[in-house]
Amino acid sequence: MEYLLHIVILIGIYVILSVSLNLIAGYTGALSIAHAAFYGVGAYVAALMALKLHSPFLLNVVCAVFLCGLLGALVGIPSLRIRGDYFVIATFAFQVITFSVLNNWVSFTSGPMGLPGIPQPMIFGLKISSHLGFLLLIGLLCAITLLITRQIVRSPFGRVLKTIREDEVLAQAAGKNVAKYKVLVFVVGAGMAAVAGVMYAYYISFIDPTSFTVMESIFILSIVIIGGAGSLWGPVVGAIVLVMLPEALRFIGLPSSIAANIRQMLYGGALVAFMMWRPQGLLGEYAFEKESSQT
């Protein structure tokens, strides 16, 4: 039962991550492989505050979201000048630099040793310690994330985002301040990723930089793409499928030494297969085809 709850909690964390990345990549068309950087910074901010300042859970969440929002703006601003392939590389660079800081600034983040012993969260005097408690909390946060995303994409704001995705010049011609929209969507997306990071840190109670690598970013992006970019429920389906897949492998009795490799191989293979036969993903409406005007 604990095991089952654990899986559902993990799915919940990935739902928050992929829904927020979908806002950036799926709705606005800015293909970013820096999401694990926001996720990681969120986790580290909360963990460091909890361990060093003993500050309460809710304050840590707010600080993590705020700081990641700022970082999101930092990544969003270059997206106004750099597009297509080069933007992917720029986000890649941001991801590598963030990982490098988490891993090498040993005096502050304690580097590869990680941060153990993150306390259990207290909310209004209520201590969350059981799997069930975490499940409820993360479920609530997933619901909030989905609700905010739905409100955004159904609003005029969301229509502008889709216009930017389909034709940025048109959006500009229609008098929309493309810069403002792009930066805002990055701020919101990064803030949501920070929430996922905080929850991960408190739930596992130990973090180290290896959870926030480029590979993790690409995994989150795979969830969005395989689930379906630009659809509200696509990333949810993607998260369920991609988190359950390796658990299914566990049941057919693969030796654990190669299980991780098989899993990543399957993710890679799935990404190729979807690109070849179903680039819009399981439920998606957008397939990163905007740039094809060059041929």
Add this chain to the structure above:
Amino acid sequence: MVAQVLVNGIITAAEYALISLGFALIYRTAGFIHFSHGIVLTAGAYLTFLLTKWLGLPLSYSILPAVALSVLLGCLIETAVYRPLRRRKASSLILLLASLGVYFALQNIVSMAFGDGTRTIRLGGPEEGINVLGARITPVQVMIIFVSMALFVVVALLMKRTRIGRAMRAVASDPALARLCGIESDRVILFVFAIGSALAGVAGILVALDVNMTPTMGLNALMMGMLAAIIGGVRSIPGVALGALFLGMAQQLGGWKMGPQWQDATAFVILLAFLLFRPQGVLSRKGRSAKLGFGS
């Protein structure tokens, strides 16, 4: 100490330059980021390991077959994955994502076959260095620098002087016009993949001879090669060499001043600066790379 840093910078640059050249040739001809270029490099190193250690061939007889097999791998990825996608007029982002998938699938196959640990094809213990102006350099490192320079000259001549070189430049500058002139772009692109993969295979073997091999060596090498190409400008062969030299030096200097663990971060900060302020690179005029950079 300064001399040692400079020499290390040149050695690093010589390795980056080879992967960078292959990456740049493919990028400008095929028009997308061939991420699995990194796995071709890894394959070059591990195939040499397989031939020498598992099949017992001497190193000198293993290099050529290993490079040939790397070429085969590169061409296989092109024909099996990229070509069908191009036929469907998939965007460069789709090709990039597919390429990421190929990279991670193959890297994990390497991990499973050879283990995640370090493997070596080096001969015996630590080598005696030669003293050059107060810096130590091993014979292998001297060879790396010469092989890299020689291959650059060969590729530059190939691009300038041969029919296929002209065809490659034609497809790079305007695929539609090249097609009108009777150039079969699929064949030209396949040829570019063959050359690029050969360069990557050689680079893999050289890196392995210098600092051994791990299954993730290709990712790191590819990142640096990509950076060098962007810094130098993907459209110019001397630009790529210059980009690699600049990056190698900057990384070694940064590592020397701040500690080696900051080498990657240094490189990527430089990259971000270039992407923001000079996306066409040092030597390129505003060509297709700039157009790609600013959206088309």
